[in-house]
Amino acid sequence: MPAGRHSLGGVATSVNFDRIAHDYDATRGGEERGRHVADALAPHLPDGLLLEIGVGTGLVAxxxxxxxxxxxxxxxxxxxxxxxxxxxxxxxxxxDASALPLPADSVDACVAVHVLHLVGDPEGVFTELARVLRPGGRLATVGAGEIAERSDVGDVMERLRAALRLGGPRHATAETLRASAARHGLRLVEDFHFPREERGALTPAQVGAQIEGRVWSHLWDLTDAEWATVVEPALDALRRLPDPDRPRPGRRRSRALLFDLDATMPAGG
Incomplete structure (x- = not known):
């Protein structure tokens, strides 16, 4: 899931994906995506009960x-x-992941795939994860993807993402996740990348249509001024690219962070 965080009266709230549920699988990699994530994470997770927060349409589950x-x-x-x-x-x-309907010490592992950048109360989520994980349990997070094969379209999209990040805390970076996790007794033990699902190559026009259709959640709550100053220049850049009907490569990779719950530290830090 792409990054984004809604706000109401200046208070961040978690993003609800009701509006994209009908089209989510087709625009987020489908069942192939779920298999890629499970293949990458499963060898690193302990046996027992597994909790997925932000389970979405169940692709990973x-x-x-x-x-x-x-x-x-x-x-x-x-x-x-x-x-x-x-x-x-x-x-x-x-x-809500910040108010899990589970007893303490009840799950052996948790996965959070492209979701921690979407929650309104990240500290509350980490408090809950530390509470429900058994001592020695493991949390696996998967964050935003990185380009594995560069192209002119990919470069435009990277500049757009960078510009959107300037508007506020729209991304949970590896550094902020690590700091938040540590405050709640979750210690980073592994940090690695793995290939994402293969998506069909897209032309500049197709990528532009995705942006104009606001497929990605980080485009949902932009003001008219933000759209004009940040998004429109990206659309113009896509329109100016040569060979507009030639598909560009779209291979990306995802970053996984794995945390172990410190059995000697009280939940919540």
Whole structure:
């Protein structure tokens, strides 16, 4: 999931994906994406009960379930969960990750895939994760992707993402995640990259259409002024690229951070 955080009266709130549930799988890599994530993370996670926060339409959860993992998933979006229930029935709940409906010390591992940059209260989420993880449990996070094969379209998109980050705390970086986790007794033990699912190469016009359609959550709450000063220049840059009908490579890679819960430190720091 792309980065973005809504605000109400100046207070950040978690992003609800109801508006994109009907089109989420088609624009986020589908079931192939879930398999890529599960393949990358599964060897690093302990056995036992697995919790996924921000389970969405169940792409990742389904891949873990196919591996025989016992799991639970939570999400804010009822429409996303309706699709997830078709993949992993009976294992899901509508809940905020900062108020998990689980007892303390009840899960062995947790995964958060492209979600921590979307929550309104990151510290509250880490407090909850430290509470529900058993001592010695593990948290695996997957953050925003990086370009694995450069192109002129990719360069335009990277500049757009950088410009959007200037407007406020829209991204949870590896550094901020590590600091927040440490405050709650979660110690970084692994940091690695893995290939993302292969997506079809897109032309400049197709990428521009995705931007204009506000497919990505970091475009949803922009003001008219932000759109004019940040997004329109990116669209203009795409329109000026040579060979507008030639698809550009779109291979990316994702970064995973794995944290162990320090059994000697009280939950919440």
């Amino acid at each position: 389904q891949a873990f379930a196919a591996r025989g993992r016992r799991l639970l998933g939570v999400d804010l979006s009822e429409r996303m969960l309706a699709r997830a229930r078709e993949r992993v029935p009976g294992r899901l709940a509508r809940a």
